[in-house]
Ligand code: SF4
């Protein structure tokens with residue numbers, strides 16, 4: 001395949017960025033999107049040019065690092081896949097592909113296609129933990145009965161990889177889907193009840209402090225989420241928050 005790539009280039013966080021056009025040839029259907037960018041970077045390096053910086057680690061849909069806005073969609077045109085799992089067979093010979101970083105005030109660009117998502121880490125730190133008695137009286141987790149339906153919903157929420165596609169998809173740059181997944185995975189389990197009130201209050205407060213927008217129920221986040229995190233988690237987080245504030 002021959003393609004035209006239009007890629008956001010930005011030297012550093014303070015520089016003014018711009019779209020740069022790169023023609024590329026010899027791209028195979030079976031290549032992943034990141035492998036296609038590897039081909040481009042090898043060509044740029046061979047010419048003595050600065051390679052395009054992009055984030056990646058596992059390249060198998062686990063770490064959430066590979067966050068690219070591709071033709072206006074977080075993680076590109078496929079569904080339930082991350083950018084590293086997106087294959088070039090989703091494009092056709094002669095296509096122009098526009099590649100940008102995830103756009104949100106709370107995700108400032110570091111360089112080219114890499115954004116700083118440490119705002120997500122700070123939301124996690126505000127409440128993404130449970131207290132366990134390690135004094136010798138620790139209760140074996142397997143001896144605590146958990147309703148199967150709740151266990152399944154908790155596990156589904158825990159599959160959120162913190163990629164930020166939900167924020168990039170939202171016209172308000174809301175982080176409600178991410179935060180609600182992190183609240184839900186504990187709210188559904190007995191182990192999460194000890195800090196339930198502080199958790200939801202602290203995580204929502206941190207989310208607001210980071211500058212994420214409000215949720216207006218457009219549902220774009222759920223559509224673009226590579227892990228299929230459900231909007232039901234947002235409804236659950238709202239119930240948890242109301243209940244926490246009522247308890248004062
Ligand atoms: S909710 Fe989905 S889109 Fe948002 S950070 Fe988690 S995995 Fe990514």
Ligand code: FES
Nearest residue numbers: 057059064066084
């Ligand atoms: S590189 Fe880890 S999810 Fe894509």
